[in-house]
Amino acid sequence: MTYTNRADGSQINQPTARAQTGAHSGKTQVNRLAGGQIDQQSSINFSFDGKQYQGHPGDTLASALLANNVRLMARSFKYHRPRGVLTSDSAEPNALVELRTGARQEPNTRATTAELFDGLVAKSQNRSPSLKYDFMAINDRFSNFLTAGFYYKTFMWPVSFWEKIYEPIIRKAAGLGSLSLEEDPDEYDKGFLHCDLLVVGGGPSGLSAALTAGRAGAQVILADEDYLFGGRLNGETFGIGEQSGQDWVAATVAELHSLPNVRCMSRTTVNGAYDHGIYSAVERVSDHLPVPPEGKPRQILWRIYSKRTLLCAGAIERPIAFENNDRPGIMLASAMRDYANRWAVTAAHKVAIFTNNDDGHRTAVDLIAKGVKVAAVIDTRADAPRIADCELLAGAQVIDTSGRLGLKFIKVRLADGSERSIECGALGVSGGWNPNVHMTCHQRGRPIWNEQISAFVPGEDSIPGMTVAGAANGDFSTAAALETGSAQAVAALGDLGIKTSKIDLPQAEDAPVNIQPFWHVRHGKGRAWLDQQNDVTVKDVKLAHQENYRSVEHLKRYTTLGMATDQGKTSNMGGLAIMAELTGQSIPETGTTIFRPPYSPVAMGTWGGRARGKDFHPVRETPSHKWALENGASFVEVGNWLRVQWFSQPGETHWRESVDREVRAVRASVGVCDVTTLGKIDIQGTDAAPFLNTVYANAFAKLAVGKTRYGLMLREDGNAMDDGTTARLSEHHFVMTTTTANAVEVYRHMEFVRQCLFPDMDVQLISTTEAWAQYAVAGPNSRKLLQKIVDPEFDLSNEGFEFMACREITVCGGLRARLFRISFSGELAYEIAVPTRYGDALFRRIMEAGKEFDVVAYGTEALGVMRIEKGHAAGNELNGTITALNLGMGRMVSKKKDSIGSTMSEREGMNLPDALNMVGFKPVNSADKVTAGGHLMTKGTPVDAEHDQGYVTSACYSPILNSSIGLGFLKDGANRMGEIVSLVSPVTNLNVDVEVVNPQFVDPEGVRVRA
Amino acid sequence: MIINHPLLGPRDAQEFTFLGSASLIDRPDWQAEDALEQFSDYTYLRNDTGGENRELWFHEAGDRSWLVVTRNTFTHEITNVEMASDVARARGRSK
The missing domain is CATH 3.10.20.440 (2Fe-2S iron-sulphur cluster binding domain, sarcosine oxidase, alpha subunit, N-terminal domain)
Structure with a gap:
């Protein structure tokens, strides 16, 4: 044909x-x-x-x-x-x-x-x-201009060109593939595996190791990135014992599959070696299918906990650089052999081989056996052996190639210096093999140079618990791979106390490595490619050397050698060998760059796993969530919590309408707000009171049973950490609330104080945030409303249950509950708590009972407006730089006791006469707005940091005062009431006059809360 | 990393949160003559030495124990894990 x-x-x-x-x-x-x-x-x-x-x-x-x-x-x-x-x-x-x-x-x-x-x-x-x-x-x-360092040198000036001209052009040219910009329809999973021995790589050494360990009964995971186990045996014609290599692989894998203690994972790349025997691996479950099967993920990111690991990652052949060595058809000799033996394919029907070692000749032998014409084997060694039945050009080098879209001719310089053109459609190149040391360097291990094979091999004990076998360790023959795989498995199991011995090893190929190092052909001025993905040439390495980027790490960054998605698997070695030549250092002196995980690229979806969209983080719903959904709630994320921001009623078109209505309704009659999200910590023990005395800056030891107190918690450096209320339910039982945002940190801090500072205090803590549904019931009619909920034997009158009282009660005919008379809004108010599973029912009961008072449910916006109107500090004010003194609570910090932060809060710098004080602000012109984040300036002074007088932390529109109002910190603010200051933001051109006022805009005497 | 919890055995470090140096256990006496100086040092001064360090880890997603973990910051090797409360007692923090 x-x-x-x-x-x-x-x-x-x-x-x-x-x-x-x-x-x-x-x-x-x-x-x-x-x-x-x-x-x-x-x-x-x-x-x-x-x-x-x-x-x-x-x-x-x-x-x-x-x-x-x-x-x-x-x-x-x-x-x-x-x-x-x-x-x-x-x-x-x-x-x-x-x-x-x-x-x-x-x-x-x-x-x-x-x-x-x-x-x-x-x-x-x-x-x-x-x-x-x-x-x-x-x-x-234009390649003469686009050499290494081109970007660094060219786009430096003029400076103004960068953003407008250079960057858009570079962005357009950068990158290779394009994204669909559509959501990935597939699922990705994460999984956890444990084993005695993880075997990375399923070639001859890995299979031999897995078989040894599997037969010994150890828990084994065998992972290979390929879809076929066998490694190089798939691309070679070697026999093993009486069988072909492929038959031996099939029989071995069949036995491994029959062992329940062995897990064989093909299409699984072990990507990184982490601390203490933890490895990451990506299993491509469905990449080979058009669409993942029903219920199956596309890929799984595994976290493997191994007691011992055996790296059997094989070796990677390296090319030789010569002019125009990047034409389609020029490939590694081993790849050419793989395509012929494993896939029954040749890139062309007439090929040639260029090698510096015996292994390259195998490709010629195998292709000839497959009926492919091998035009010549060009071997750089003058004494090259004749191995294949074709022309051998010993002491010759390929010096150039031609063929615009694919290889057509190679030009060879023969041993005698004459040149010859050879027609071929493909060229197999072999510069020797590099053991795949990648993963041994993930914890900064350094490979060592092995003169015999002219390659780096893994250093000793690079990764605790990991050993290396087979070609990855420089043992290149099949016999050595089988031997070392089994032997290292025996040794690894021995460490774990599992005694076993090597398997009976079949006869296998045992050729010695015969190589004469040769990195690049010196000829002419054309470009010889090292890193083909990043287009780095031998010339670029020379330029880096010339410009003094001589350490391998500098070479890498300056030329981008090895920085592409293949991480220089086929190019790093060539680049550093050439740098070694140029500097006159040896290759081991020149060293390698650091290999880092992942071994091969990982899709973003795989890292993300299931944590995307609504599952990006867990959602915590409050007990009244269902009711809120039924009643027009808009939600806001507070950490993982979903809280109601406001409830929209029919006809309301703007959030401010809803919020203003909710505020007015609370102040006029009664409203309910879900405050379950506040952290709750149950504190019990005979030392509970002294413990609270330690964690709070103010005194708690003498708090009477049945009373609640505001508490301010400081960090050890004297700044405010959190605040809240703590109720004493009995002599040795307290219940603390924290802010929603700090619930976790406060609990952690209190456990630190308990365990690390006062280990023998008799006190126990437990977070009960999710155990109790808690609602604020606020407004002048709150008592009347609660009287319909609380069982009648409990006296709610002002005398019977005064401001700051707390009590364990029952509601709705016997349900246990807790009642606190505390107020964030400044109105007569209570907080009522029931076990969480009754939360939905109680909320509905309250809304039903409150109909006669036109009760409203209110959200965090109305809550915020009312606390600003009342001058209560919240998260905006407790910003990590604020002291008790700044908050106007300096005197609360007891000097009679030791509490966290009390000593440091006495520092001079925290007690200067012009310290910040929390004050309120109103715009002078009622049409102006107070804006949070704006800074305060004394009238007439320059607007700069030097003259800064403070800043506004919270602001809102008060429907009660019909004005914008704010809270913030002003230097010596307590003594500047009535002063007009400038509220500025140079970024947004804000500059309005505001009046310094008492932060308690509403009911400063506190009459209402005690009503 | 894996932290070998004295009560619960080997646990993944993901279950823990890290605080800092175990020297935080040695909180000064508030009534000492030079209390302010001592507290300044306690709050802000640390020996910044690479290698073996004693650190405080909190088993937040576990039993809520504070642990003192002796860890080599060069190699991440963990050579000792103790209950912080035991360490605190040993350092005279019993009352």
Whole structure:
């Protein structure tokens, strides 16, 4: 058969290849070979850039595209150079594509790891209008200007150009793929796993280790990023014992699956090594399917707790840099071998190999066996061995290539210095192998140079509890991988007290490493690529050196070498080897940059898991929530709580109408507000009173049983921490309330005082915030209303239950409840609490009983207006820099006792004569507004920080005073009543005159609360 | 990280909140002659040394114990975990 339109442009008759071609491949898959771990009996359809293709189950997008003779898959980031695959795995720098459409569109996915499914839609990225004709490829012509440091040097001036001109252009050019901007319809999960031994990587060493540990009965997790276990065995033709490599893998995996103590996780990338044996892993549950199965997540982020970990992550082949080494068709020799052996694909029917080590020759051997013509093996070593049955060019180097959208010719400089052009559609390059040390460096471990294999291997004890086996440790042969995997598993289990011995190891390939280090070809002035994803060349490294960015960390930042999504898996080593050459240091002296998690990119959705949308954080609903929903409530988030902000009644069109109505109704008759969210702490014990004396600045020891007191809590530095009321229900039983915002912190602080400072006080604390539903019932008719709720044996008269009284009572015919006569609004008011499960019923009962008084439910806005009218400090005032003195409570801080913060609050700087005092403000012109956040200036002084007199913390419109009012802090404010000061905000051009007034706008004598 | 709670065994550090140096246990005597100076030091001064540190952790999502955790800040190795109340008693905070 004659192949047309072939990658290498040739038209040759190749009956052997024809004979081996799968029966169902049809004419489109011109590069499909026979065999492979794919199902050639069935075909699946997919599209790339709108064109329809066919592949087989078991293909990746990359292998299927190559089978269809598509070598050009992407454009590079900076220069928009045409690019194809470099690898066959997750290290891929080039072939990043967009998968799927609509809301599931996913950018920057490696074609080399994307499993093919029927109907897959893939698109290339970073090109316009098409891969073949890309306008931005003009950048390539200007590459002399776009070298390393270009951005740093060019966009420095003029300064004003940055925001308006440079940044928008750069933003437009930056990035590769695009987002759908639609919500991801899939779910992502998080999960937790525990094991004795975590085996990272399911190649020969990992399988051998898992089998050893599994047979010993240990709890084992075996994780591999690939969808097939086997690692390199899938891409090689090695036998193991009497079996083929793939059969041995299948038998081993079958046995592992039969062991209930072993969990085999394919499509699972272990991404990071964290402290104390904790590892993160991403399982791609449904990425290989068009849509996740019902009830299944797309991906799971696992947190794995392991007692021991064995890293069997294999090795990554490294390329050699030479001029124009980035053309589609040029790839790692191992990738070429993987495509042929595992996926039965060749990128072209005439290929060549460029290597500095024996392993590269294997590719030639395997491809020849598959019927692919190998034009030559070019080996940099003068004494290169003849291994494959094809032409060997020893002591030769590839010095240049040609082919605009794909490789057509390579130019070779032979040992004698003469040059020769060789026609080929693909070139396999092998510069040796780097053990995959990535994860051993996650806790700042440093790899060490191994001269024998010319590569870095993991340092000793890089991560506590982790050992390394197989190629990841520099033991490259299959026999060594099997041996070390089993041996390290035995050792790891031994640490855990599980005695076992190595498995019987089958015969396997045991070739020695034979390599002569060779990093880049010295020839000409063209560009030789190191980091293909970030378009970093050998020249860029030289420039970095010339400009003195010589440490590897500087080199990385200056050139962006290794900073792309592949983190330089195939490029870092080359870059630092060249820097070593330039500085005259050895490679180990030059060192590596630090590897950090995650090992491979993780989708944002996976990090987020289920915590998105309404599940972003838990929601706490108050006991009256249902009633509020039925009655026009608008809610506000207060931490996790949903509180009612106001209730809209029919006809009300603006929130202020609702709030003003609620305030007027409370002050005129009665209103109810759900205050359950305030923190409640139950305090019991014979030392409960002295304990409260310690945590509160004011005295509590002598508080009478049946009484409630306002308490101010300071931090040890003397600033106010929180305030609230505490009721003494009996001699040794108190109930404290805290602000909603500080409930958690106050409880934590009190436990600190109890356990760390006074460990032998007899006092116990428990948070009862969610145990009691609590409602404020406020207004002149609140007593009358509550008399209809509280059981009649309890006297609610002013004499029988005076201001600040508290009592355990019953309501509604015997339900236990607590009643406090406390007031935040300044009106006659109570707070009534019942066990939470009765909260909804009580709220409805109160609203029903209150009808005759026109009772209203009110929200946090009305609550806020009334407390500002009454001059009560709240969260806005307790801002962390405010002392008791500032609040006008300086005298409350008892000097007769030790309390938290009392000593430090005596500091000179906190007691200056012009200290801030909390005061009230009213606009001089009633049309003006008091604005919270504005600063205060003495009239006629310059508006600057030096003359600052204080600031406004809270402001609102008072429907009672028909004016805007505010609270705030003013220097020596207590002595400046009646003064007119300027309220300014230079940011918003605010400048109004306000009068300093008593912060208690309403009922300053406190008559109403005692009514 | 994993904190080996003296009562509950190994627990994930996510269950805890961190406060700071265990020196906060040594709160000065308010009636001392130089109480203000002592409190200033107690509140603001810390030895900022890398390596082994004694720290206060609160088992907030657990049993609400305050713990003194001896942790190497270079390696995150935890070598000792004690109940803060026991440490406080040992440092003379019983009354």
